[in-house]
Amino acid sequence: MYLGRYRMSCANPLDPAILADYWLAELPPGEESAVEEHIFTCQDCTRQLESVIDLAEGIRTLARHGNLGMVVTREFVDRLARQGLRAREYAPQAGGAVDCTVTAHDDLLIGRLAADLTGIDRVDVALCDPSGAERQRLQDIPFRAGLSEVMLNYPIGLARQSGRDVLVMKLLAVTSQGERVLGEYTFNHTPS
Numbered sequence: 102m103y104l105g106r107y108r109m110s111c112a113n114p115l116d117p118a119i120l121a122d123y124w125l126a127e128l129p130p131g132e133e134s135a136v137e138e139h140i141f142t143c144q145d146c147t148r149q150l151e152s153v154i155d156l157a158e159g160i161r162t163l164a165r166h167g168n169l170g171m172v173v174t175r176e177f178v179d180r181l182a183r184q185g186l187r188a189r190e191y192a193p194q195a196g197g198a199v200d201c202t203v204t205a206h207d208d209l210l211i212g213r214l215a216a217d218l219t220g221i222d223r224v225d226v227a228l229c230d231p232s233g234a235e236r237q238r239l240q241d242i243p244f245r246a247g248l249s250e251v252m253l254n255y256p257i258g259l260a261r262q263s264g265r266d267v268l269v270m271k272l273l274a275v276t277s278q279g280e281r282v283l284g285e286y287t288f289n290h291t292p293s
């Protein structure tokens with residue numbers, strides 16, 4: 102029998118965005134187990150998930166090569182760690198400083214910025230000189246209500262090329278009235 106081109110036969114295919122969230126471990130637990138169950142029994146959605154993972158692998162490669170700065174979740178970093186990537190994490194206190202470096206063995210460089218995000222609508226991250234001059238700003242970063250920290254994947258390629266440097270990260274709550282600093286975190290970088 103000639104089956105022709107592959108076609109979707111799943112009556113209720115999962116949305117690729119849901120599959121991406123599933124792979125990134127960003128679904129609420131109840132939804133995650135429902136998706137898991139569906140994928141387990143559905144070949145169509147398994148294939149769809151594989152193509153989502155291929156895309157995500159591309160992102161992972163970018164992160165690995167150090168060209169991608171982004172907000173990540175604990176679950177995402179843990180998942181990459183389970184896949185053998187080594188994440189170096191720094192978690193200075195709000196208002197505090199940490200000495201940091203990066204070695205040839207590290208795959209990811211993670212900054213963890215502790216802050217109370219309760220009731221906040223929009224958060225920006227400003228990367229500043231010690232003088233306060235902004236080098237870069239990540240606007241309107243994604244964050245989940247109830248989390249007490251923001252995790253950033255700092256471009257590891259940039260860190261590797263950097264000499265001694267002091268980077269001040271600021272978490273800013275932004276409203277139409279202006280912005281206020283939620284926390285300041287100083288990274289004193291020394292090459293390894």
Ligand SMILES: [Zn+2]
Nearest residue numbers: 111114143146
């Ligand atoms: Zn399906």
